[in-house]
Amino acid sequence: MLRILVSGHIPAGIDSGDHERWWIDSPQALQQHGPTLRDLLSQKITEFEQLLDREAFKQRLSNGAPLPGDGSREAALAVLLADEGPSVELDNVLGRLHDPGSTFTRWANMHAAGQRDGAGGHPSRTEAGSS
Structure with missing residues (x-):
C-alpha cells in the first residue's frame, strides 16, 4: 500500500478520509489515480523546492x-x-x-x-x- 503525507485538497478516490494521508492500495487504484497523484506530488515538490534558496x-x-x-x-x-x-x-x-x-x-x-x-x-x- 502506498501512503503519502500531504496537506491541502485531496481528489476523490485518493482521500484517506482524514485529509492527512493518501493511499493507493491496489494495482487498479494505481492505474486509475497514479497520474493524478504524480501531478499533485510534483506540485508539492515545486512548492518546497523554492524554499531551498x-x-x-x-x-x-x-x-x-x-x-x-x-x-x-x-x-x-x-x-x-x-x-x-x-x-x-x-x-x-x-x-x-x-x-x-x-x-x-x-x-x-x-x-x-x-x-x-x-x-x-x-x-x-x-x-x-x-x-
Whole structure:
C-alpha cells in the first residue's frame, strides 16, 4: 500500500478520509489515480523546492508569505538569522517565541555567537576554539 503525507485538497478516490494521508492500495487504484497523484506530488515538490534558496525562504518568512506545510515560521526564521550571527532582528524573533529559557533559544543564541566568532556555533567547536 502506498501512503503519502500531504496537506491541502485531496481528489476523490485518493482521500484517506482524514485529509492527512493518501493511499493507493491496489494495482487498479494505481492505474486509475497514479497520474493524478504524480501531478499533485510534483506540485508539492515545486512548492518546497523554492524554499531551498535561503534568501528567498527568509524573505517569505519575514514578509508573512504563504508557505507549504506546518511549523513555526518564527523558529524557521530564527534558524536562518542565527546562521548570520547575532542581530537585533534575531533577538526580536526569539522574543516573539515567548520562551527565553528554552533549549531552542539557547541554541539559537549560541549558534549566532559562534557565527560571529567563526566557530560555527557548535559546542565542541566553540570549546575547542577556547582552549
